Amino acid sequence: MPQPKPMPWTQDTSEAAMLTSSSKSTRARVIAMVLAGGQGERLYPLTRDRAKPAVPFGGLYRIIDFSLSNCVNSGIRRVFVLTQYKSSSLDYHIHFGWDILSHALGEFVRTIPPQQRTGQSWYLGTADAIYQNIYTLEQERPLLTLILSGDHVYKMDYRAMIDFHLDRAADLTIACIPVPRAEAPRFGVAAVGANGRINDFQEKPADPPPIPGLPDHCLASMGVYLFNTATLVRQVIADAKTDSSHDFGKDIIPRMIGSHAVYAHDFQDKNKKPQKYWRDIGTRDAYWEANMDLVAIDPVFNLYDPDWPIRTAPITSPPAKMVFNEPPPGGRCGTALNSLVSPGCIISGGRVDRSVLSPDVRVDERAEVTESILMEGTTIGRGCVIRRAIIDKRVHVPDGVTIGVDPAADAERYIITSNGIVVVPREMHYA
Amino acid sequence: MPTILIVDDDEHQQILFEEELKDEGYDVVVAGGAREALDMVANTPPDLVVLDVAMPGMDGIEALGQLLARNNRLPVILHTAYATYKDNFMTWSADAYVVKSSDLSELKSEIKRVLAKRSEEPPAQ
Numbered sequence: 380m381p382q383p384k385p386m387p388w389t390q391d392t393s394e395a396a397m398l399t400s401s402s403k404s405t406r407a408r409v410i411a412m413v414l415a416g417g418q419g420e421r422l423y424p425l426t427r428d429r430a431k432p433a434v435p436f437g438g439l440y441r442i443i444d445f446s447l448s449n450c451v452n453s454g455i456r457r458v459f460v461l462t463q464y465k466s467s468s469l470d471y472h473i474h475f476g477w478d479i480l481s482h483a484l485g486e487f488v489r490t491i492p493p494q495q496r497t498g499q500s501w502y503l504g505t506a507d508a509i510y511q512n513i514y515t516l517e518q519e520r521p522l523l524t525l526i527l528s529g530d531h532v533y534k535m536d537y538r539a540m541i542d543f544h545l546d547r548a549a550d551l552t553i554a555c556i557p558v559p560r561a562e563a564p565r566f567g568v569a570a571v572g573a574n575g576r577i578n579d580f581q582e583k584p585a586d587p588p589p590i591p592g593l594p595d596h597c598l599a600s601m602g603v604y605l606f607n608t609a610t611l612v613r614q615v616i617a618d619a620k621t622d623s624s625h626d627f628g629k630d631i632i633p634r635m636i637g638s639h640a641v642y643a644h645d646f647q648d649k650n651k652k653p654q655k656y657w658r659d660i661g662t663r664d665a666y667w668e669a670n671m672d673l674v675a676i677d678p679v680f681n682l683y684d685p686d687w688p689i690r691t692a693p694i695t696s697p698p699a700k701m702v703f704n705e706p707p708p709g710g711r712c713g714t715a716l717n718s719l720v721s722p723g724c725i726i727s728g729g730r731v732d733r734s735v736l737s738p739d740v741r742v743d744e745r746a747e748v749t750e751s752i753l754m755e756g757t758t759i760g761r762g763c764v765i766r767r768a769i770i771d772k773r774v775h776v777p778d779g780v781t782i783g784v785d786p787a788a789d790a791e792r793y794i795i796t797s798n799g800i801v802v803v804p805r806e807m808h809y810a
Numbered sequence: 811m812p813t814i815l816i817v818d819d820d821e822h823q824q825i826l827f828e829e830e831l832k833d834e835g836y837d838v839v840v841a842g843g844a845r846e847a848l849d850m851v852a853n854t855p856p857d858l859v860v861l862d863v864a865m866p867g868m869d870g871i872e873a874l875g876q877l878l879a880r881n882n883r884l885p886v887i888l889h890t891a892y893a894t895y896k897d898n899f900m901t902w903s904a905d906a907y908v909v910k911s912s913d914l915s916e917l918k919s920e921i922k923r924v925l926a927k928r929s930e931e932p933p934a935q
Binding site: 621 | 883899
C-alpha cells in the first residue's frame with residue numbers, strides 16, 4: 380500500500396527546523412495524563428488479573444511503556460497515570476520501573492487511583508476520568524495538558540505536536556494518522572480544511588470523510604489530545620453536567636468543533652519506516668499481530684533504535700541461553716530464530732521460530748514453538764508443539780502437549796480468537 | 811417559587827441573605843455548614859444552592875464537588891468574601907461566583923440568571 384504524502388499543513392521536521400523551533404515546546408508547561416483505567420474486556424483473559432496497559436508486550440515491556448517512553452523522550456517529565464480496574468500490577472510496574480526521574484527537579488511518573496473528590500463512582504468515561512482529577516490539574520496548573528492512552532504502541536515526539544499547537548493558537552490539537560478508508564469506521568475520524576483545522580469529527584462513522592486529495596484514506600484520531608488546560612477544564616465540567624457517555628471522542632471533541640480552534644496534527648513517526656506505525660492494542664488478535672510486528676528481520680516496529688529508546692522496568696534475570704547442539708539426524712538442537720528472547724530464557728534442545736519470549740521462559744528438548752507469545756516463567760515441556768498461541772505467565776505445559784495444531788481439541792480447552800489464535804490464561808493448570 | 815438553600819457558617823449573614831431573598835419571593839432554607847447542606851440536599855433537593863467557601867470543617871469547594879457528584883444538574887452559586895478562589899479550577903464547576911458584598915444585587919441577578927438558564931435546558935433523563 381502506498382504511503383500517503385505528508386499532509387499540506389505538515390510542518391518542516393528537518394533537523395534544522397526542529398532545532399530552531401524546539402524552544403517553544405520546552406518552555407511551555409506541559410503535563411501528561413495517561414488514561415490507564417480501561418477494563419480491556421476484549422483482551423480477556425490477558426486482562427483477567429491486570430489492567431490493559433499492564434499487559435506484557437514484546438517480551439520485556441508492558442503496553443504502557445510505549446506512551447511513557449514517548450513522554451520521557453519528548454522531554455515531558457511530569458506524567459500522571461490514571462489507574463482504576465485491577466491496578467495492582469500496573470501500579471507495581473510504574474513504581475518499580477518508572478521511578479527514574481528527578482523528584483528534586485519536579486519530574487515524576489506517578490499513578491493516581493480514583494480520588495472520588497468530585498464523583499461517587501469509578502470513571503464513567505475518558506472525559507470523566509479527567510473531570511474527577513481536576514484537583515490534580517489545579518495543583519499542577521500546566522499551560523497545556525497532553526492526554527494519552529495507556530494501550531497504544533507507537534513512537535511519537537510530542538514536542539512537534541506542542542509546537543504545532545502553539546503556532547496555531549489552538550484550543551485542542553488531535554494527533555491523526557492516515558488510514559485506508561475501509562478501516563476508518565473503527566476510529567474517530569476528522570474532516571480537515573486546508574490549514575489542518577478540523578471542521579467535522581465523528582467517532583466510528585459509517586461513511587467516513589476522506590482526506591481531501593486522497594479519496595482512499597481518512598484521518599484517524601490516535602487518541603492523543605493536546606488541550607489548553609483551561610479549555611480542558613471547562614469542557615469536562617460542561618460535559619459532567621450532561622448525561623453523555625463522558626467520552627472525548629464521542630462527546631467532547633464533536634461539541635468543540637466550530638466553537639473552538641481544533642486542529643489535526645499529522646503524526647510524525649519516530650519509527651523511521653516507510654509506513655507510519657500506530658496500533659491500538661484493543662483485541663487479542665491485534666495484540667498477537669503487534670507482537671509479530673517485532674520479530675521480522677526488518678521489523679515494521681523497531682525496538683532497537685537508540686534515538687528513540689523504549690524503557691521498561693529493570694530485568695534481573697541472567698542472560699538467555701540456548702543449549703544442545705547435537706548433530707542431525709535425531710540430535711537435539713536448541714535454537715531461536717526470528718524471535719525475541721528475553722533474559723532468563725533457556726531453550727534446551729527445543730526450537731523457537733517467529734516468537735516472542737518474556738523473561739524466564741523454558742523450552743525443553745524437541746519442543747517446537749512457532750508464531751507464539753510466551754510470557755514470564757512459562758515452561759514448554761518435551762516434545763510439545765505450540766503454534767500461533769499466546770500463553771500467559773507461569774503456565775507449565777506438560778510434555779507432549781500440542782496447542783494450535785488441532786482446532787477442535789483446542790476449542791474444548793482454551794480461548795480461540797476470531798483469527799484462530801489460541802490463548803492460554805495465566806497459571807492455567809494441566810491435570 | 812423556587813427554593814434556595816443558603817449554606818453559610820455566619821449566623822448574621824444567614825439572616826441577612828434569608829431576609830433579602832425571601833423579599834425577592836423565593837422560598838429559603840438555611841444550612842450552617844457543608845455536611846448539613848449535603849444532608850438537606852439529599853432529603854429535599856432545592857432549586858439552587860448559594861454556597862459559602864471558607865467554612866469550618868468541609869469547605870465550600872469540597873462541598874461543591876460532593877453536591878455535583880450527587881446531582882450533576884444542581885445549580886450552585888459560590889458566594890464568598892474572597893475573590894482569590896475564582897482562579898481555582900475546582901470552583902469552575904459552579905454556575906456563578908459572587909464576591910460577598912453588603913449590596914446583594916449581584917447575587918440576586920446571578921440567581922435569576924442561573925435559574926432562567928436552567929429552566930431553558932432539557933430535563934435530566
